[in-house]
Amino acid sequence: MRIALIKDVTEFVLDGTHGSPVRAEVGVPVLSAQNVKDGRLNFETDRYTSDVEYDHFKKRLPLVMGDVLLTIVGTIGRAAVVDEIRPLVFQRSVAVIRPKQGALWPRFLYHVSQTREFQAQLARSSNQSSQAGLYLGKLKELRIPLPPLPEQRRIADILDKADALRAKRRAALAQLDTLTQSIFLNIHREAPKSQxxxxxxxxxxxxxxxxxxxxxxxxxxxxxxxxxxxxxxxxxxxxxxxxxxxxxxxxxxxxxxxxxxxxxxxxxxxxxxxxxxxxxxxxxxxxxxxxxxxxxxxxxxxxxxxxxxxxxxxxxxxxxxxxxxxxxxxxxxxxxxxxxxxxxxxxxxPSVELQRDYARRIAAVNEIRAAHRASLAQLDALFASLQHRAFRGDL
Structure with missing residues (x-):
């Protein structure tokens, strides 16, 4: 399989604003590496800035669908693909990589970025000072496998489907966490007089x-x-x-x-x-x-x-x-x-009896949670195997 440098198959590699955007009570969200997690961009934040700051950011870095995001400060190597355009300002902890059309498929680059081999490159290239960081110049020099574009799309499609199964299992675990909270609040509300x-x-x-x-x-x-x-x-x-x-x-x-x-x-x-x-x-x-x-x-x-x-x-x-x-x-x-x-x-x-009733309910939830975790571990192992085969050319 052909190997390419990131700089040779991308339009640009840029990071977010290096300054501190003017704070506002409401307005345009200011996002950082913390907002890139589990393959998605989370727009939830308590930091906002003005439309003027957004205009400056957009002139330098107008996001488009298919841009690949990579965290480069703090926790390095989390990634996502832009699938929704909203007004926002990124801080410098997020790099934006725009693949060249006809050369690099965005979802393929995303999956490459999450491989053990690519993550090892990131670790070797990072500046391990008080806060880990990766310079854009070094990011551009990293190597990725590059099969023909139709093959990139086929590989990305297979890995996307496998990853979707893992996402469903993680969502089920999150629902169990919500159930745990609901059980507690119900017990808490049931016994105001005995508390x-x-x-x-x-x-x-x-x-x-x-x-x-x-x-x-x-x-x-x-x-x-x-x-x-x-x-x-x-x-x-x-x-x-x-x-x-x-x-x-x-x-x-x-x-x-x-x-x-x-x-x-x-x-x-x-x-x-x-x-x-x-x-x-x-x-x-x-x-x-x-x-x-x-x-x-x-x-x-x-x-x-x-x-x-x-x-x-x-x-x-x-x-x-x-x-x-x-x-x-x-x-x-x-x-x-x-x-x-x-x-x-x-x-x-509340009474000890109600507390023990809560403990019994939680024990039942935890049994289900353990089963989901075991299933997720199996899916993770399957995904890692598919990932390894895909970028070795055996998928």
Missing amino acids: RVIPLAQIAEASRGAFVNGPFGSDLLTQELQDEGVPVIYIRDIRDGEYRRVSKSCVSERKAHDLAVCTVTAGDVLVAKVGDPPGIAAVYPAGNPPAVVTQDVIRIRVEREVASPEFVVGYLNSSIGKWKVAGITVEATRARFSLGEFKGLRIEL
């Missing part, structure tokens, strides 16, 4: 260290982490209201013994003290080994006669809980809150 309002600190067991975060900082972590032993839980392991370990770091059994006060066992509630936003919570599931938390993760050992761990997690992840956590969040280098203020948050608890 108690207490500080979060009072849901924890009376024993010392029932409500703690990890005691050690980055220097100690660097010195004492190892590849095997007792797992260390980071905020990245708490996602979408669930504990799903992606970290690899561990500490020795001896070190874990020294850190016994922040050990995690099944049924403990984990809360991310730092994040975007902070406050995401999860129950540490049965079947996982004892672990320890870092300084950015709170561990709550819940008093079961007062609260259900699942209900506490549902509360913190609900719109109500997020609103309360936002009230104690400080916007520094990274958004965070203090352990003391978090303990003082007052939450509404």
